[in-house]
Amino acid sequence: MNRIFSGIQPTGNLHLGNYLGAIRNWVALQREYDCIFCIVDLHALTLPQDPKELRAQTREVTAAYIAAGIDPEACIIFNQSAVAAHTELAWLLGCLTPLGWLNRMTQFKEKAGKQRDNAGLGLYAYPVLMAADILLYKATHVPVGEDQKQHLELARDIAGAFNRRYGIDFFPLPEPQIFGAATRVMSLRDGAKKMSKSDTSDYSRINMTDDADTVALKIRKAKTDPHPLPESEAGLEGRAEAANLLGIYAALSDASLAEAVRRFAGRNFSEFKEELAALAVGILGRIGGEMRRLVADPGYIDGILRRGAERARAIALPNLREVQDITGLLRA
Numbered sequence: 001m002n003r004i005f006s007g008i009q010p011t012g013n014l015h016l017g018n019y020l021g022a023i024r025n026w027v028a029l030q031r032e033y034d035c036i037f038c039i040v041d042l043h044a045l046t047l048p049q050d051p052k053e054l055r056a057q058t059r060e061v062t063a064a065y066i067a068a069g070i071d072p073e074a075c076i077i078f079n080q081s082a083v084a085a086h087t088e089l090a091w092l093l094g095c096l097t098p099l100g101w102l103n104r105m106t107q108f109k110e111k112a113g114k115q116r117d118n119a120g121l122g123l124y125a126y127p128v129l130m131a132a133d134i135l136l137y138k139a140t141h142v143p144v145g146e147d148q149k150q151h152l153e154l155a156r157d158i159a160g161a162f163n164r165r166y167g168i169d170f171f172p173l174p175e176p177q178i179f180g181a182a183t184r185v186m187s188l189r190d191g192a193k194k195m196s197k198s199d200t201s202d203y204s205r206i207n208m209t210d211d212a213d214t215v216a217l218k219i220r221k222a223k224t225d226p227h228p229l230p231e232s233e234a235g236l237e238g239r240a241e242a243a244n245l246l247g248i249y250a251a252l253s254d255a256s257l258a259e260a261v262r263r264f265a266g267r268n269f270s271e272f273k274e275e276l277a278a279l280a281v282g283i284l285g286r287i288g289g290e291m292r293r294l295v296a297d298p299g300y301i302d303g304i305l306r307r308g309a310e311r312a313r314a315i316a317l318p319n320l321r322e323v324q325d326i327t328g329l330l331r332a
């Protein structure tokens with residue numbers, strides 16, 4: 001069976017972008033693939049984190065996976081730091097990753113900003129650890145949002161570099177799976193910026209734990225333009241905010257963007273926003289309630305993570321041993 005690996009950083013409020021760009025798609029894929037869903041806490045450390053918050057967020061992301069419909073029996077759910085093989089493989093892969101490849105990564109440029117010399121080595125090497133996460137399990141498919149496409153391409157390049165260096169067809173080249181009508185959910189306040197955990201502007205982001213009133217208010221306050229909704233997809237050209245809201249509607253209702261456009265063609269934003277708010281509140285309200293219930297039982301969450309880490313290690317360790325043998329590391 002083909003294998004999926006994907007993950008989310010426990011770095012703050014999970015939002016609609018994480019849900020529509022990642023988690024919701026995973027739920028649909030879990031019956032067709034052997035699935036491993038990780039809470040990538042080592043990636044979170046590439047930027048400063050409060051230790052107490054990091055632990056709490058790790059449990060919250062786990063709760064989000066389960067509340068959204070990931071079955072912890074059918075899938076492996078664990079936190080990255082519980083399987084040390086991720087960092088061991090990252091070192092081995094880092095030794096064959098040219099700096100030129102890492103220098104092209106736009107996310108590093110965005111996150112490091114102008115203070116590039118002060119950015120940590122971890123932030124720079126992040127894509128190598130991400131490649132190790134995926135390759136450690138010989139994952140064949142990686143469902144992610146658009147924003148992670150470049151890192152996925154790098155993971156493929158690194159897998160190819162390993163296979164070529166040792167003249168062996170060891171790592172499969174993982175395929176990115178980017179699908180749905182909302183592969184890149186944009187900020188509700190600025191259609192040119194992606195919805196992000198680290199955005200501090202008010203009303204830019206719908207959190208998965210927002211209550212019904214907050215979700216509805218954020219949608220009502222979402223930036224729009226003065227025109228009615230377009231008659232066709234072509235009419236979305238140059239209307240980033242309208243395209244974003246219709247994309248969200250389409251993804252939440254499992255429809256295509258074209259269907260959403262047809263449904264609201266010529267209508268005004270206030271009517272459309274009321275329907276969008278009702279849809280979002282229905283889905284996120286249920287998930288948020290379930291997340292709160294699960295987070296209140298940390299013993300249950302920790303049990304899921306412990307069991308997940310054992311199952312993950314059972315796949316990871318034999319693969320790491322093979323890599324060590326191929327690489328020439330002596331295991332006396």
Ligand code: AQP
Pocket residue numbers: 007008009010011017018019020021022143144145146147148182183184185186194195196197198199
């Ligand atoms: N706006 C988005 N639209 C669609 N998908 C998104 N993802 C993130 N933002 C959007 C997807 O969520 C998964 C987890 O991403 P991550 O935890 O690695 O966080 P990130 O990509 O760095 O983005 P965040 O969540 O907004 O955090 P910051 O503020 O750090 O940038 C991935 O599959 C990602 O594609």
